[in-house]
Amino acid sequence: MDVRSIRLLLMSFTALVVSVGAVAQQGPIIEPNLERRDIREADIDSENVEIGVFAGQVSIEDFSSSSIVGVSLGYHITENIFVEATYAQADAGETSFEILSGGAPFLTEEEREYRYYDLSVGYNFNGELFVTQNTVFNTDFFVTVGGGSTDFGGESQFTLSLGAGYRVLITDYFALRLDVRDRIFNSEIIGEEKDTHNIQYTLGATYFF
Structure with missing residues (x-):
């Protein structure tokens, strides 16, 4: 290799070093511009016991709809599976025949007392509810199946309970629930x-501890 070739090679290497140094001084070509959001997300407290109260309407088959109130006590075995005991009571209205005929009632006032208790197993389908851009609540859509007893008309009958509901975790320990139940006896x-279907719609509040 002659002197002229060596000189050209050195000049090319020098130009390359100068170019790399200039790029390094300019900093990164692309600078990410990320805006982080603070999201509020309530979660179930570490405790698994859920106690609640509820109120709503029950449609007792062959009788008019009535107000109903009750209490519940649940235990969450896992994040998705839970067991729950409930007790509620209402005063049944009149049948269509009683209303139209104005005749003697089918039941006494005491026999119109509608009370039940049952034990159910439930399964949660977890989800989220976005209220605002920075506020999100954990939610559960759940289904239940269970059995118990209903006192009505002077008799106690075994009752099959089928239901579904929606739970919104407002805080780590407080939740609101919407429940629908069909109690069959x-x-x-x-x-x-005959087998009667007694549909119940309730809104409740529960506390985890």
Whole structure:
């Protein structure tokens, strides 16, 4: 290699070093511009016991709708599976025949007392509810199945309970719930023995501890 070739090689290497140094002094070509959001997300407290109160309407088959109130006590075995005991009471209204005929009532005032207790197993489908850009609540859509007893019309009947609901975790220990239940039991109050469907809609508040 002659002197002229060596000189050209040195000049090319020098130009490359100068170019790399200039790029390094300019800093990164792309600078990320990320805005982080502070998201408020309530979660279930570390305790697994859930106690609550609820109120709403129950439609007792063959009788008019009535107000109902009750209490519940649940235990969350896992994040998705829970067991729950409930107790509630209402005063049944009149049948269509009683209303139209104005005749003697089918039931006494004491027999119109509608009370039940049951034990159910439930399964949670976890989700989230976005209220604002920075506020999100954990939620559960759940289904339940269970059994218990209903006192109505002077009799106690085994009752199958089927239901579904929606729970919103407002804080780590406080939640609001919307529940729908169908309690099915055998009845012959109006003369015909049959399985009655008694639909219940309630709104409740629960506390975790």
